Amino acid sequence: MELNLTVSPRFILLGLSTDPQLKVIFFLIVLMMYLMTISGNLVLIIIVRINPALHSPMYFFLTNLAIIDICFSSSVVPVLLRNTLAKDKSISFLGCATQMYVSLALGGAECLLLAVMAYDRYAAICRPLHYNIIMNKTLCFCLAVGSLSIELIDALVQVSFTFQLSFCNCLNINNFVCEVPAFIRMSCGDTFVVELYQYITVAIIVMCAFFLILISYARIISSILKISSSQGRQKSFSTCTSHLTVVSLYYGTLLFVYLQPQRKHYCHYSNETDMVLPILYTTVTPMLNPFIYSVRNKDVKSTFINLLKRKQNYRN
Secondary structure (H helix, E strand, O other): OOOOHHHOOEEEEOOOOOOHHHHHHHHHHHHHHHHHHHHHHHHHHHHHHHOHHHOOHHHHHHHHHHHHHHHHHHOOHHHHHHHHHOOOOEEEHHHHHHHHHHHHHHHHHHHHHHHHHHHHHHHHHHOHHHHHHHOOHHHHHHHHHHHHHHHHHHHHHHHHHHOOOOOOOOOEEOOOOOOHHHHHHHOOOOOHHHHHHHHHHHHHHHHHHHHHHHHHHHHHHHHHOOOOOHHHHHHHHHHHHHHHHHHHHHHHHHHHHHHOOOOOOOOOOOOHHHHHHHHHHHHHHHHHHHHHHHOOOHHHHHHHHHHHHHHHHHHO
């Protein structure tokens, strides 16, 4: 018997664990990471806004990344926190579709934006004399808006295809978030079109963006090797390594989750990997981004210190 989605069923998000003690631990850990994500990205946005020295293409993209990270994490984590401790783990059809759409759009936009930021660093380091001409305000605005616009359309298509699947009597989502792979696994109907579109999208958008990042950093590292100062090389390598670590973590988990063959299981299946990996790109990476991309910048640190001093003086 096929499930008729016109009656607006409520899906069940199985969550991270059924162990009561682990639930509390997971709740506290995820809550702490979420608070760090919100505070870290908000502080970065404020710092960039109040310091004219940071009104550059790099920090324009970083601000966009911070906004996306806040919204991306907020589309997933509050529901996860509620379901971790609540007895009722259900989510409405509309709520699930909305969460899937928002997380798909923002997650994809972050992929493209990370690639844009890598190209920005390439232009700044490898073509410094032409940097202001290459990364002009018009181009920066078009790249930022274009990245989000492409993913808003792509997410709409993916969600439309996904919610046309048949789910029979199964409403249990083996995840803490409404994601396309989980719906493919629980479907009892033909998922060929959905899987094909998913693979094509990931191949075109995610993998192409990832290769652009690798090419950009390869050129950057090649330029760094030409630096005469060993201290300058070490600092530049350290920065590139931290950037690539976060990028690899984000892209690696996305590619693994969205490109692996989907095993059909209907309602009788449990795999911790399918639930743990999304934590990395929905919670961990948004938390790390503001620190990794800005903690080594002297202007950011000095502005942050001045902000704290100003707040302290205001209190006194």
